[in-house]
Amino acid sequence: MKLKKYSLVVVALLSFLGASAQGVENLRINEVLISNENGINDSYGEKTGWIEIYNDGYVSTTLAGCYISIAPPLGSGEDMFVDKSVFGAETYCIPKSANNVMSMPPRAYSLFFTGDSSHSPFNTTFTLPVKGTIYLWNASGKGVPIDTFKYDFSEIPSDNSLAVIRGARGTKNVIKTFVNPTPGHANYVEAAVSPTEKLKEQDKYGFIMTLTAVSVVFLALMILYLVFRTVGKFMQKRDAAKIKASMPKSQSKKEVIVGDLSGEVAAAITIALKAYQDELEAEEQMQLTLNRVAKSYSPWSSKIHGLTHEPERKR
Incomplete structure (x- = not known):
């Protein structure tokens, strides 16, 4: 043992x-x-x-x-x-x-x-x-x-x-x-100090962080504004070009050949156009006529217009 x-x-x-x-x-x-x-x-x-x-x-x-x-x-x-x-x-x-x-x-x-x-x-x-x-x-x-x-x-x-x-x-x-x-x-x-920790030591009250954040936001908004503005102008020009291309050509301007017209015909056409123009101007004109009051007194001081007329009894 x-x-x-x-x-x-x-x-x-x-x-x-x-x-x-x-x-x-x-x-x-x-x-x-x-x-x-x-x-x-x-x-x-x-x-x-x-x-x-x-x-x-x-x-x-x-x-x-x-x-x-x-x-x-x-x-x-x-x-x-x-x-x-x-x-x-x-x-x-x-x-x-x-x-x-x-x-x-x-x-x-x-x-x-x-x-x-x-x-x-x-x-x-x-x-x-x-x-x-x-x-x-x-x-x-x-x-x-x-x-x-x-x-x-x-x-x-x-x-x-x-x-x-x-x-x-x-x-x-x-x-x-x-x-x-x-x-x-x-x-x-x-351990290496991270950039966030360095910033925390240097910016105790957050002024740099606030300024940086605001600057980034405003810069982003400015970039977006410029981008949207450029795109908008481009779209407007493109739409205008499409509308212009879809419209028929204006018939207001036509070439008139007057080489073979006689003097009588040309004079008749001129008179007709002048009469038409005068007619249009006459319709657009308006005349206002002022007539002098025959009474010598001033209507503003007259009290007759303020009196009540007695009703006339018709039989």
């Missing part, structure tokens, strides 16, 4: 160690900063460069016993191993005794400050040069490094970091310069 219990404990322990070892392979160097003037402080309140490690997996793991190094590895291929001869100078071994604080849950971050390792287990024994490569090794320090980070800060200002923007599985990661570093948090690129 005891043997069975011991077997279960051993199996559980091996399973935990296997899962932990497998989780180490998911560790990634996520962000690096070498010149820290106005950023975060370490546990002693000092501002130094730092290296951010990220657990990209979905199982917990530990950094205890792993190596962070800026020294090139020895060997090649699968036979590479960390150069332990430069311990303290270019290679930092994360203490196994700090296993309780080096545990990393899934998708978690750990920050290692460069400089004096006597401050805490989260301070390395080396400082980062302006240009180089950072290596992350597993606890054995052999084989291919878990992750590498090649950087160059020669043209990057202070307080700016280099961070890995991780794409989807199977896509290539991109290293970008961050003006605002994100230690202990996910690396994200600040």
Whole structure:
């Protein structure tokens, strides 16, 4: 019975160690900063460069016993191993005794400050040069490094970091310069400000928006007016041309050949036309005749017209 219990404990322990070892392979160097003037402080309140490690997996793991190094590895291929001869100078071994604080849950971050390792287990024994490569090794320090980070800060200002923007599985990661570093948090690129948000900041009271809207409406109305006016004129001309084409030609003007008429005939025609014209004019004339009143007095002062006449009796 005891043997069975011991077997279960051993199996559980091996399973935990296997899962932990497998989780180490998911560790990634996520962000690096070498010149820290106005950023975060370490546990002693000092501002130094730092290296951010990220657990990209979905199982917990530990950094205890792993190596962070800026020294090139020895060997090649699968036979590479960390150069332990430069311990303290270019290679930092994360203490196994700090296993309780080096545990990393899934998708978690750990920050290692460069400089004096006597401050805490989260301070390395080396400082980062302006240009180089950072290596992350597993606890054995052999084989291919878990992750590498090649950087160059020669043209990057202070307080700016280099961070890995991780794409989807199977896509290539991109290293970008961050003006605002994100230690202990996910690396994200600040979203571009939309034109609407910019306008909202510049036009707090909506004057520009109102003027723009009114201008657009009036411009649209002006364009519609010009279009309708042009179309209307075109349609009027077309209708006028159709009406003119449908009307018979005027018979008012006719060519009169008078070459063969005699003088008597021409005179008779002229007299007839003159008589006809006089007759038309006589009908149109109106005469108004005013006769002078024979009485010498003014009818306006006469009262006779205002008196009532006595009725006459007819017999």
